[in-house]
Amino acid sequence: MTDALTGEPLRAEPAAGSGGPAAVPRETLRGALELYLELHAHPELSGAESRTAARFAAHLEGAGATVTRDVGGHGVVGVLRNGPGPTLMLRAELDALPIGERTGLAYASTVPGTMHACGHDLHLASVAGAFTLLADSRDTWSGTLLVVGQPAEETLEGAGALLADGLYERFGTPDVVLAQHTAPLPAGTLAHGVGGPMMAASAALDVVIHGYGGHAGTPQLTVDPVVTAAATVMRLQTVVSRETAPSDQVVLTVGSLRAGRLGNVVPDDAELSITVRAASDPALARALAAAERIVRAECAASNCPRDPDVTYLSRSPALLTDPAATATVRAAHEREFGHRRVVDWPGSMAAEDFPRFAVDGVRAAYWMVGTVSPGQWRAARAAGRPVPPNHSAEFAPDVRTALPAGIAAMATATRQLFKETG
Template sequence: MRSTSENPPTALARTALELAAAHDSAATHRLYRELHAHPELSGAEHRTAARVRAALRAEGIDCTEGVGGTGVVGVLANGPGRTVLVRADMDALPVAEDSGLPYASTVDGVMHACGHDAHTAMLVGTAQALARGRRHWSGTVVLVAQPAEETGAGALAMRDDGLHRRFPLPDVLLAQHVSAGPIGLVAHVEGPVLAASASIDVVVHGRGGHGSRPDTTTDPIVIGAAIVGRLQSIVAREIAPRETAVVTVGRFHAGTANNVIPATAELGLTVRSTSRECQARILAAVQRIVRAECEAAGATAAPDIRVVKSMPATVNDARVARNVAAVHTRMFGGDRIVDPGPAMGSEDFSELALLPNGQTRPYHYWFLPSTPLAVWNAAPGRSPMARFGNVPSAHSPDFAPDPAVLDHGVAAMTGAVLAELAIDPVKR
């Protein structure tokens, strides 16, 4: 880092803004529009990965493709110092776009409804800013374009493919995510920021028959309905009020005709909480309740209970969160830094923090509200929370972040990287 008589966080902020302003903003915006128009589902991000690889290599960054499937890893080595890993996710969702954008998805039934196109463009923009400003910092930046975040498989796939054996081990990991909310803010949370989640499939086994003779059947729909009702008592009666948890039955399929009692019923659940311990209690309660209701109703066989997807809680390191937030405060102003508290969404980013030796590296994950101000100001509601529920959010077909968030995100990530590289490795 260049020598200066300024307060260190202030000098970092000034340098970060200078580097971000010097990156090729027009190219970042072009890349974003291209990625948005050509979304790719989890595990199939071939075109996206190729664009990332080409952009990183154009800046002289050593780049490896095909990590964990379609993942891309760039290593920007610039002398001695710490190693910072920066991650962006690349995959889109099976959602039909209804945004009306001129660069809307050209792929039927697929769109970037969660902003991963923006994250990828910001990663490339940040890489460019750091590569062109090498004289201002020292250390190593590992740039990770990750596949399959939406399925919860991408981070594990990259880790299992040797991410931390084949590339420099990170001292700290950083990631950011666009969200609903007025553009220009940066949302930092210390500690739990995203929930652990599990998707559970349940099959209840009964005995089918004619709807006019329920006495000759074992109705799996009635059993399933009892399970749905009973599951709601887990959070209300088994989880301490100080903890945050959600149990939702999002899928209940049974039967093919109005006058036929089916032989099976299928339920799909999502379970979310902000701690490993709470999640374990909920999962145990779900299994206990499902089995007990089936036994009580005389089900013809034990239920099938299968966890089909899970993600750990995302828990920000307090030191890293404070360090990055301090630099962002000086970059953007204290009135632009907010703490919204933890959300019940889930991420697989924290999987990248686990090293082969079992140790976990500290990380920080923050949000960039990206709702255009005109849309935000026109939304119904007197309070920010009321408006938040009335603007397009992630995973909706009309989610359309303000493109201005791209330059904002490049600046935010550049500042975060410089803040962590500047820490004395002996004193940390």
């Protein structure tokens, strides 16, 4: 079987002695691949995932799910009841990123300035393929399977919106929630956490610094918000370097600074967009308090006419998986993929809102799926640079290997948890 657009073979079956997963049936893989290619070529931003949601819902319905649309926005919930047993929920994300794609792929994004640069299209296709496998083999498991297409993950809003719209009240509270995420690891490998958080706690905030504008030739008659913003950006770096213990993991990034339009005009306002990430929720709270204190103090030092506006856009806790569920899933993956293809994940300062689903006794299982082909490793090494990571305009998973692995990983984990979860 070949990729219809690239003409390259899809690795539905591992090479002899490779220790790879059992073969994904051709028709299952074909359907998942078609979904992946369509989603990659037609990405949609957070909160606007109507086409993506419709395509994902149609795939689930075709495989036998009872589907509800427009949950918590464009969210999709598929339900398959298969006798007594636990309830498991598989989650994948619908949204893309405001990044212009530079991969050169034949199926690259057709939407200017928008691409699936974090692998959500691969997540959706993998879960869709896994659902098809499970629906076609109901004699191997018993219980209730929920499949959720989550909107607005990139803004850390979608999980909360689904829960606020009655996800658990309407469809049942799961015993375990499962998800996987692409990572710059060798394609066909999986990685599990080893005790610490899989991903960081995170918060995003916008700051508006209010100055007093005027002519560039008479700066003494103004309160220059650009100077205040620049001082704020520099002082914010001390939150990590001078206010955070070296044993803590904290990252603070000012990703955007916007002020003025002309060189001869001092603007009235300057805007900063800030993200703060930490390996623990207490460390995040301390860093946020320090950041807000610095913003306000710099504005006071500049004699700004008004206090700054500080708006918290989103916040998500650290992603901690359940030890027992993780042990169960990792053991199943090692049997399916072989020990050499299942490795440790040291944790990451990336963040997502999946932890919000693990409330009130709901346990979480989460792992990483490698996406990088040998050719991509060689090209990066020859160029003297890292492999393009998630959120890069050049992010391009090796779908020929990563998609079958993602399907097999999710189906294997789900079957095993159905057996061991009571």
